[in-house]
Amino acid sequence: MSHTVLICDDAIFMRTMVGDILQQAGFEIVGEAETGVQAVEKYKQLRPDLVTMDIVMPDMGGIDAVREICKFDPGARVLMCSAMGQQALVVEAIQAGAKDFVVKPFQPSRVLEAVQRVLG
Amino acid sequence: MDSAQYAELFLTESREHVSAINHSLLELERVGGARGTEAVGAIFRAVHTIKGMSATMGYTPVATLSHEMETLLDAMRRGVREADPQLMELLFQSADLLEQSIEGAVQGVGAPAEMASIVTQLRDESTAGKKTPRASMAIPISAGGEWSAAMPMGAGLLVRVRLAEGTPLKGVRAFLVVQAARKLGDVTTSSPSIELLQADEFDLDFAFRLQTDRSHGEITRALRNAGDVADVRLGDDADVEIPHQTMEFNVAELAHGAVTTQMRAVAAPVPQQRSVRIDLRRLDTLMNLIGELVITRGRLAAIAGASEDVALVETVAQASRLIADLQDEIMTSRMVPVWQVFDRFPRLVRDASRSVHKQVDFTIEGKDVELDRSMLEEVGDPIVHLLRNAIDHGLETPEERTQRGKPPAGRLVLSATRDRSAVAIRVSDDGRGIDRDRVLRRAREHGLVESGKSDLSDDELVRLIARAGFSTAERVTDLSGRGVGVDAVYTRVRALGGSVDIRTVTNEGTTVTLRLPLTLAIVRSLLARIGDETYAVAMTHVSETVELRPALLGSVQGREVLKLRGEVLPLIRLRTQVGYGGAAARGLEQAIIVDIAERRAGLVVDGLIGQQEIVVKQFDGVRDAPALFGGATILGDGTPALIIDVSSLL
Numbered sequence: 168m169s170h171t172v173l174i175c176d177d178a179i180f181m182r183t184m185v186g187d188i189l190q191q192a193g194f195e196i197v198g199e200a201e202t203g204v205q206a207v208e209k210y211k212q213l214r215p216d217l218v219t220m221d222i223v224m225p226d227m228g229g230i231d232a233v234r235e236i237c238k239f240d241p242g243a244r245v246l247m248c249s250a251m252g253q254q255a256l257v258v259e260a261i262q263a264g265a266k267d268f269v270v271k272p273f274q275p276s277r278v279l280e281a282v283q284r285v286l287g
Numbered sequence: 288m289d290s291a292q293y294a295e296l297f298l299t300e301s302r303e304h305v306s307a308i309n310h311s312l313l314e315l316e317r318v319g320g321a322r323g324t325e326a327v328g329a330i331f332r333a334v335h336t337i338k339g340m341s342a343t344m345g346y347t348p349v350a351t352l353s354h355e356m357e358t359l360l361d362a363m364r365r366g367v368r369e370a371d372p373q374l375m376e377l378l379f380q381s382a383d384l385l386e387q388s389i390e391g392a393v394q395g396v397g398a399p400a401e402m403a404s405i406v407t408q409l410r411d412e413s414t415a416g417k418k419t420p421r422a423s424m425a426i427p428i429s430a431g432g433e434w435s436a437a438m439p440m441g442a443g444l445l446v447r448v449r450l451a452e453g454t455p456l457k458g459v460r461a462f463l464v465v466q467a468a469r470k471l472g473d474v475t476t477s478s479p480s481i482e483l484l485q486a487d488e489f490d491l492d493f494a495f496r497l498q499t500d501r502s503h504g505e506i507t508r509a510l511r512n513a514g515d516v517a518d519v520r521l522g523d524d525a526d527v528e529i530p531h532q533t534m535e536f537n538v539a540e541l542a543h544g545a546v547t548t549q550m551r552a553v554a555a556p557v558p559q560q561r562s563v564r565i566d567l568r569r570l571d572t573l574m575n576l577i578g579e580l581v582i583t584r585g586r587l588a589a590i591a592g593a594s595e596d597v598a599l600v601e602t603v604a605q606a607s608r609l610i611a612d613l614q615d616e617i618m619t620s621r622m623v624p625v626w627q628v629f630d631r632f633p634r635l636v637r638d639a640s641r642s643v644h645k646q647v648d649f650t651i652e653g654k655d656v657e658l659d660r661s662m663l664e665e666v667g668d669p670i671v672h673l674l675r676n677a678i679d680h681g682l683e684t685p686e687e688r689t690q691r692g693k694p695p696a697g698r699l700v701l702s703a704t705r706d707r708s709a710v711a712i713r714v715s716d717d718g719r720g721i722d723r724d725r726v727l728r729r730a731r732e733h734g735l736v737e738s739g740k741s742d743l744s745d746d747e748l749v750r751l752i753a754r755a756g757f758s759t760a761e762r763v764t765d766l767s768g769r770g771v772g773v774d775a776v777y778t779r780v781r782a783l784g785g786s787v788d789i790r791t792v793t794n795e796g797t798t799v800t801l802r803l804p805l806t807l808a809i810v811r812s813l814l815a816r817i818g819d820e821t822y823a824v825a826m827t828h829v830s831e832t833v834e835l836r837p838a839l840l841g842s843v844q845g846r847e848v849l850k851l852r853g854e855v856l857p858l859i860r861l862r863t864q865v866g867y868g869g870a871a872a873r874g875l876e877q878a879i880i881v882d883i884a885e886r887r888a889g890l891v892v893d894g895l896i897g898q899q900e901i902v903v904k905q906f907d908g909v910r911d912a913p914a915l916f917g918g919a920t921i922l923g924d925g926t927p928a929l930i931i932d933v934s935s936l937l
Contacts, residue, residue, distance in 0.1 A: 177336065178300055179296060180293070180296045180297050180343075183293070183296060223332055223336070251455070251456070254456055254459050254486065257459040258462050258485050261463060267514060268456065268459060269455075271342055272344075277455075280514065284512060284514050
């Protein structure tokens, strides 16, 4: 059975791109969220194997969303999606419970490597 | 999904963000820097998203520009730079450039010419206000192979890690490696310090001490699993010469703490629009297909009506209802709120009013009113025209206004309202109004009115200034009222099946109303007959029909009129208008009472055929098509019919 993924990003463009990369690698996209609040709600509802999480989102940012998700499920596997220059935020996200990160612009191979590490 | 679709998605989404940037810039300018934290945050977020998307698409100029904007905005958020007028101007310019470079990137055009200069200015601005320049770390960059990190002293196993060349955010990666090590035991000390590691202040390698009872193999595996690790060495390795010293920098003031809290402020709730994205071409195709289907339905209904087959008639009736529902649904799916176009106007009004040194208090009403997407796109330019006119000619300078006892800032209102099956878009100012005398004088000079005429009604005024060439050729710009391009607006709106109405009061202002059908393609129409020809009149303009009994006829100043319940309406004989020879048919003629805004008239035809949905085909490329016709259509029985443009008659 393929792994299920929840994609959280406020840009449809980014959601589509990440979704395409993962889908082609055999993952099943079970949900998308465009705000932190939605991400937490959908996590609780869908219990996906993997969450990709943007950092800057309206209505609760990605870091707080990670914190909430990990509070709910300490075993949650969250992959942060970051832009260059967000070191401090990614570190904070990891402290909040995120397992790994990828940096935009996304290269499919890098995304998949990170996903394997998170799931592995 | 192929790259063209990504580009399209990028374009749509980036446009929304650019619009949000402009919106927030105006807000920032209005409330001032001190209270503009929210606006700066919103701009930052939009720019940040564009940066991420453009980098992914490989649109380097867009990515570079948005990166520089982001840096400056970040400085503003941290209070290092203040939003002074000069800075605002630069941001406005950058927003324009960002828009241009986004459009250009998608079309494969290179970066706009002023890119380099704006990027330099942005850079200068972001560093200009910095109170403490970032401490530059004198960490030597090692030539490949050599380990550059100092060996930390202390208890535990020495662990040295080298990250892969080109590791993104290596500071975070190093942090992840250290985190992985912490799962195996205690990390006592590191070189460089954890703070510096996180701040990316190191070359590719770093070292730390780990107190653990795990095997070397286990440790190596765990650390490599943290990702992007090129090499892991355990134990004090005599082969590698590393000076035994611990570099203990304490530059934790690199403010990532501060950045973090600010970033949270940015993530404040922003209202979200719920939307579904469908390829526009698909919607257009659907609309065309439903148009053809509507025509076919008409024909089918005619055939069924002529047959005696009850089952056929019933089935056709049911199919007709379904088609009507389908048509409604498709039309609804094409509707978009007017703010999608209106949102760029505040920026435009700001720029235009500044360039003529006028103060304008601009408001938009009815942002959520919906209109067919293509209609909305078409009507954007005419509105721009009207806004510009109002600012250039309608509104007075602050001094002039004060003299006339008005507040120094002129009021300009753009509103959208829905009535019946039309949307009314109004541009209204409280300026000086159109100078009737001067328009009249011009008109007299050109023999457009009788020389004895001393007064112009609103309707006559509209007709005059809407005349093609009247304004532009005679530089009505010199007139105190509006003038430039009103004829262009008039022509455009009429081509869309709409109408223009102008009300003006001297010294109180001018209101221009554009009345537009909800959709371009399908119009419910009344079909009428002249001899053996069929004509269509959009139902939007029809208020009623009457039999033209002789008792209703009259004459005023030698012109034929219709007396209807005490009201006197001018009569227009369509037979004469279309140049159909011969006398009217025997029997009673019919009058279609048409109205546009408050103007009404009776349109005389030989007979009425009935109401029908028609698909409007514009006269594309037909030269000298008479202004009387707004297009043509094919009827259910396959015969063509011309569509009467009512606004040209009134």
